[in-house]
Amino acid sequence: MLTFKESANNYLKILEVKKIVYGFVFVLLATILFIFTAKVIFKGSGHDRIIASFYDLKQVDMRWNVDALSIASSLKNNYDSVVSLPEVTRRNDLIIQILNESSEINKEDRERLENKINYYKNIMVKKSDLIERIKSSHAVLINSSRFISSFNKELIFLLDHDNELRNFKELVEVKYILYNALSLVVSFIASKDDALHEELHELIDRLNSYADKMPLNSQSKVKNFVVHILLLMDQYKLRNQLLNELQLIKTDYLLSGIESDYVMIYNKFLDRNDDYRTILIFYSIIVFLIFSYIIIGMIKNYKRLNVVNMELKVAHNEAQLKLIHSSKMTALGEMVAGIAHEINTPLAYVSAIFSVLNEQITKIVSFSKEYENQPISVKILKKNDVDLDDILTLLEDGKYGINQISELIVTMKNFGRIDQLEVDDFLVEDGLDNALLMANYTVKDNLVIKKEYAGVPKIRCIPSHINQVFLNIITNAIQAILAYKKNGQLIIKTVKQDESMIRIDISDDGPGISQEVLPKIFDPFFTTKEIGKGTGMGLSISYKIIESHGGRILVDSNEGQGATFSILLPINKNDSKSATFFQV
Amino acid sequence: MKVLLCLLSLLSYQALANEVEPITPIPIKMGLDKRKVKLGKSLFFDTRLSKNDTHSCASCHQLSKAGTNGSQFAQKPNGALTEMNVPSVFNSAFNFRFFWDGRAYTMEDQFLYTQRHEMNMPIEDLINRLHADKKIVDAFKEIYVDGLNNKTIADAIIQYQKSLITPNSRFDLYLMGNKNSLTNDELKGYQLFKKYGCISCHHGVNIGGNMFQIFGVIGDRGAYFKRKGFVLNRDLGRFNITHKEWDKFVFKVPSLRNVALTAPYFHDGSIATLDQAVDIMFDYQLGVAALKQEKELIVKFLKSLTGVYKEELE
Numbered sequence: 001m002l003t004f005k006e007s008a009n010n011y012l013k014i015l016e017v018k019k020i021v022y023g024f025v026f027v028l029l030a031t032i033l034f035i036f037t038a039k040v041i042f043k044g045s046g047h048d049r050i051i052a053s054f055y056d057l058k059q060v061d062m063r064w065n066v067d068a069l070s071i072a073s074s075l076k077n078n079y080d081s082v083v084s085l086p087e088v089t090r091r092n093d094l095i096i097q098i099l100n101e102s103s104e105i106n107k108e109d110r111e112r113l114e115n116k117i118n119y120y121k122n123i124m125v126k127k128s129d130l131i132e133r134i135k136s137s138h139a140v141l142i143n144s145s146r147f148i149s150s151f152n153k154e155l156i157f158l159l160d161h162d163n164e165l166r167n168f169k170e171l172v173e174v175k176y177i178l179y180n181a182l183s184l185v186v187s188f189i190a191s192k193d194d195a196l197h198e199e200l201h202e203l204i205d206r207l208n209s210y211a212d213k214m215p216l217n218s219q220s221k222v223k224n225f226v227v228h229i230l231l232l233m234d235q236y237k238l239r240n241q242l243l244n245e246l247q248l249i250k251t252d253y254l255l256s257g258i259e260s261d262y263v264m265i266y267n268k269f270l271d272r273n274d275d276y277r278t279i280l281i282f283y284s285i286i287v288f289l290i291f292s293y294i295i296i297g298m299i300k301n302y303k304r305l306n307v308v309n310m311e312l313k314v315a316h317n318e319a320q321l322k323l324i325h326s327s328k329m330t331a332l333g334e335m336v337a338g339i340a341h342e343i344n345t346p347l348a349y350v351s352a353i354f355s356v357l358n359e360q361i362t363k364i365v366s367f368s369k370e371y372e373n374q375p376i377s378v379k380i381l382k383k384n385d386v387d388l389d390d391i392l393t394l395l396e397d398g399k400y401g402i403n404q405i406s407e408l409i410v411t412m413k414n415f416g417r418i419d420q421l422e423v424d425d426f427l428v429e430d431g432l433d434n435a436l437l438m439a440n441y442t443v444k445d446n447l448v449i450k451k452e453y454a455g456v457p458k459i460r461c462i463p464s465h466i467n468q469v470f471l472n473i474i475t476n477a478i479q480a481i482l483a484y485k486k487n488g489q490l491i492i493k494t495v496k497q498d499e500s501m502i503r504i505d506i507s508d509d510g511p512g513i514s515q516e517v518l519p520k521i522f523d524p525f526f527t528t529k530e531i532g533k534g535t536g537m538g539l540s541i542s543y544k545i546i547e548s549h550g551g552r553i554l555v556d557s558n559e560g561q562g563a564t565f566s567i568l569l570p571i572n573k574n575d576s577k578s579a580t581f582f583q584v
Numbered sequence: 585m586k587v588l589l590c591l592l593s594l595l596s597y598q599a600l601a602n603e604v605e606p607i608t609p610i611p612i613k614m615g616l617d618k619r620k621v622k623l624g625k626s627l628f629f630d631t632r633l634s635k636n637d638t639h640s641c642a643s644c645h646q647l648s649k650a651g652t653n654g655s656q657f658a659q660k661p662n663g664a665l666t667e668m669n670v671p672s673v674f675n676s677a678f679n680f681r682f683f684w685d686g687r688a689y690t691m692e693d694q695f696l697y698t699q700r701h702e703m704n705m706p707i708e709d710l711i712n713r714l715h716a717d718k719k720i721v722d723a724f725k726e727i728y729v730d731g732l733n734n735k736t737i738a739d740a741i742i743q744y745q746k747s748l749i750t751p752n753s754r755f756d757l758y759l760m761g762n763k764n765s766l767t768n769d770e771l772k773g774y775q776l777f778k779k780y781g782c783i784s785c786h787h788g789v790n791i792g793g794n795m796f797q798i799f800g801v802i803g804d805r806g807a808y809f810k811r812k813g814f815v816l817n818r819d820l821g822r823f824n825i826t827h828k829e830w831d832k833f834v835f836k837v838p839s840l841r842n843v844a845l846t847a848p849y850f851h852d853g854s855i856a857t858l859d860q861a862v863d864i865m866f867d868y869q870l871g872v873a874a875l876k877q878e879k880e881l882i883v884k885f886l887k888s889l890t891g892v893y894k895e896e897l898e
Binding site: 077078080082085086089133135136142143144146150224227 | 871
């Protein structure tokens, strides 16, 4: 069993440890909260929007490729939908914006991805420029081929039938070169051979030199035709070149690369999220264990505290009982003088009576020897100074004195049941009578005691304790009166306050209690009496006793006008709580 | 015979492309939020968009003048003349890029650029200025969740611009099946338009406005401008943006919608009449010697492209 001090120290240590544990738990909870809040990569449907944007970008890129080829193969005669760069940049910007809004992607990853996307954007700008050039080039190409096809017959007719040309010597050459040039165009379109392109240019140069010698009308027509053949060739070459460049721009690979980069970042996030979840579970278990530990510790501490508490209570009760007893002994001590005096008085009285009786009886014995064989009459007795009436009276008086002594002893016996702590039904009026009787021996005849008993019902209490209270208060009252004046009055009144309470008023007309002293009268060791005469415990213990019975002591006093102590006590008929009286 | 066969193959090259009409009619409705259109309209006519309260969008893009200003150039808020002829705001929503050199990919870019460079009122300043006007701020708050800001102010104006369309031209009616809406001459003109290859660049819903082309296909690069004796910076066209040799003298092909009303013509507004413009196109773009009558027919066809603008705000 631990001593009180050890228990208290242990308890303080436990408090210290608890502070640290609470701090630790707080940190753990904050970590869990952090893990919880750090779980989202994007607000809203960011990931879905990014994936959708990648999908759209792929679609756009594919459509651009198809559109460029459709234009190059004249499958489109309306370029309205070819091509819109904003539908690429808009989506690129959206992806970058969503990435930037996320705090879960580290700066390095984000910047790398952003750079790639911006690079992609630039490539797409180039691609759209290429497609624009293909559009322009193809428009010219189409017009020239259209011109050649529609003007061809007209030119041939002109060359065959124009009168002016009849004298033109190199007409056959011109015709030959024209036919040759056209076939070269066709071959070139079919083979895309740059050598043919150069050959054509040589042919055209020759044709031009011949045409210069032609009459003006046909010259301009031939030259115009030549312009379109050249345009056709050049634009065809340019367009092929552009188409080749277009093919070399691998935007699809670039985009797939960016997408897989993004998916990698996203997966990294998911992995980390898994880690977080593991940590979260781990942390939750730790927190749970710590809470369990704390709760178990608290239960243990509580139990230990209970034991200590019980020990303290028991010790307290013992101390209280000892105090009560000692105060009782003090009270008894005070009584002893009075009681000795009281017993002395009837004893002296009885002994005087008995000495007189002894005298009388001795006389009777001596003259009865004189008057042997003679009847003894009263007269004779009288004559010999023996008064039989006196003897009878004396006997009566002696009996009375002895009765008084025995009565006093019964009272003392009653009052002496100090350690009898059994709860019993108790008539307070009897208790008051007893206490008065006890106190009365200190009382001189000039004290008037008025009893105003209302015949209150029995209460359930520890009678010896209540008796002690009554004795305390009554003794105090009597002492107060006697210290103040010669003739005093003590009024003892019992009243049934209500169905559950009775009230006992003990009023004196002594000096009263001053306003300074009044608040302190129930304090332990407070006394106004001379040192050695009072313990200072009387009222304090009385207060405790009444309190433990569930009652109250009230004081009403004005200085110089006496004091009234009112004791309120519950009737407590068959109340099971009465057991608590043990714990004064 | 060989040649003829080859030519046949070239012809068949064309055959597929001609199955569908290369020009599509302008839609009757754009399906816009009318509140935004109305708000955009008030801004379109608001002179606070320019620095000294002198110009609104409508100063140069006059609705009564087919969305342009009827002059070669326009006077900017700073007093200087614009470099380029004012393009029509009508049907601009169908263009693939904006400005003659196609520098803006979107209408928003076009708006921001014009604010900064023509109006002298960058969007930030404009926002500050309009924030003082409680009526406008409230109007934006009511229509846009975000209230008045860069995006919403551009959007409102763009919504109005998108509403500026001219459907129901006689040619569109013809495309939509009303074969009587064109006269024979106009129809012949359309066929010549296709036959001579104008259609190669002027096609789509805006009959142009969906691709770039070099000004001066025929002859040496820039021959058209060199003929005048000097080449101005503006004549370099798209080169000014890209600085690529192949982009010299390249312009956005302009729309031919309402072309009869948008004289003077070309990026420098240098050509006063449609006939002259058609002549130049034949000479420098097509390299074809067409008959005068044929060109006249084509001009007649071009005049059938004038549509009808109907404001629908309620």
